[in-house]
Amino acid sequence: MKFKFCPICGRKLGEMFCGDEGRIPYCEYDNELFFDTPKPCIMVAVIKDDEILLLKQSYIYKDSKVLVSGYIGIDEKAEDTVYREVLEETSIEIQNVEFLGTDYIEGKELLMLTYLASYKAGVLSKSKEVEEASWVKISDALEHMKENLIGQRVIKKVLDRRKMY
Ligand SMILES: [Zn+2]
Structure with a gap:
């Protein structure tokens, strides 16, 4: 701003x-x-075994999928936004939330705090603001994010980490 x-x-x-x-x-x-x-936001890659949670929200990218993201509220910790947004948008609970560093979306004045988390419980069920929510093989995720440069960078961080273990 x-x-x-x-x-x-x-x-x-x-x-x-x-x-x-x-x-x-x-x-x-x-x-x-x-x-x-910049406006502070979170973006989180939620992992379940070898799959990652991707959403379709055409108002963000017409032909690409996105990770769960959202604005950090006033008097809210960024980590709490991560749990809250995943629950609101997909009805699932997550655990092992881990910070992946910060990033930004050029020209949007957004400071993005990026996270990795793993699935804990619940049945995937999308909210009204999400057109589609699905588990996709992590190895295929980049193909679904052609327009989504920040999403690609987060996925690459996730892939790098998984090679470490
Ligand atoms: Zn004044």
Whole structure:
């Protein structure tokens, strides 16, 4: 998010010079700086044996599948978002949630915290906002994600890890 107006008082922002950071949008009434900020989200690769959970959500990619993802709520830990989003979108419970590092989607102002998790319990059943939810062989997953560059990077991390064990 790049700020032009103060999100507190609504006035047009000026600028303040902040050393190495350069000129930063500034509200003199609230005495607040508004640095450009990405929106924090999670993305999780859920694994069950040699399969991975993929969703179809055409509003994101017309011809590619996606991993479970979602926005981190206010006063919510990123790990709790991971459990919550998987449960909301697919009705399954997960365990062994492990951080895979951060990534971003170019031009979308999203900071993506990426995770690996394993299936724990429940029957796969998609929510209304998901068109399709299915288990796909991990070795075939990249073929389903031609347009989804960030998804490909997460899958590659998962594949690298599995070679380690
Ligand atoms: Zn203000």
